[in-house]
Amino acid sequence: MTVRWGVIGTGGIARTFVGDCTAAGVVFTAVGSRTQESAESFAAEYGIARAHGSYADLVADDEVDAVYVATPHSRxxxxxxxAIAAGKHVLVEKAFTITADEARAVVDAARRADVAVMEAMWTRFLPQMTMIRELVAEGRIGRPRLVEATHHQALPDDPTHRLNDPALGGGAILDLGVYPISFAIDVLGAPSAVAAAGTLSDQGVDTQMGIVMTHEGGTQSTVHFALDVRSPNTASIIGEDGRIDIDATWYTPTTWRLRDRDGVVVEEFDGREELAGYAHEVRAFEAMIESGDHEGGAMDPEETVVVMAAMDEARRQVGVRYAADSASSTAR
Structure with missing residues (x-):
């Protein structure tokens, strides 16, 4: 089957996603924005036939099978x-929601409607990550004991920018921290304990945060992220018999090396020539739709809820509060 995609939102990530996936042959039939003008401009730029001046009109479009949500976290x-209420399959940009309670509501709604829903954690679907998971599963580094990963970027410091606005889910954790946190949980499983420390901006969002998570069997992960500094952004999976080092920028197509216990390189991979990286997650999602099996896979919806819960706890400890936190408390 050919899945016909609609896009909610016309910002930077929507442009990157649509441009990347169009080059790989993904079919986009409609785009929705808050204004007709913005939708038409986006549609013209990417050769999309149908432009809607509201999100409601986009999800009501019979020429759309699946929707990519590319609005700010708060939406x-x-x-x-x-989109789920309209019977559409939904791929939601990371971070999936603001809170774990919101994530649970979305996942449960998708189950009731019998539609697929998935977080657009594109890194998990890159060929290099598939290979790395296989190496770990085969025991090539022995029992994994530690995951280390960072994500630092020097991003706009304008207090009105969405990245710095708590009303829009601003801060480092939802935009940047979700990558290493999700990576650690992918490798080591759900954390049994989360310990976090960080620094807040004048607006009350986290500019940097460090987290240590404890996982099954006493294994640990250490992650750090910040939105006002740059770093190499590398990652490692350290096992009892070796380790896997992923080079900069670890969450994009890059190079990695498998080392033995003595640090000697025994295998390496260069994925820098990989094109259309976002298309891997789209093709995996389309396969879920076609099969009718909406659970499991490289980014299972239940694991998304686990990731959101870990971020909730880290934010609680550091003092990052969003309006959705109050709504979640009231719902409970």
């Missing part, structure tokens, strides 16, 4: 639920 749950 993810609302927009995903809108």
């Amino acid at each position: 993810h749950a609302e927009d995903a639920l809108l």
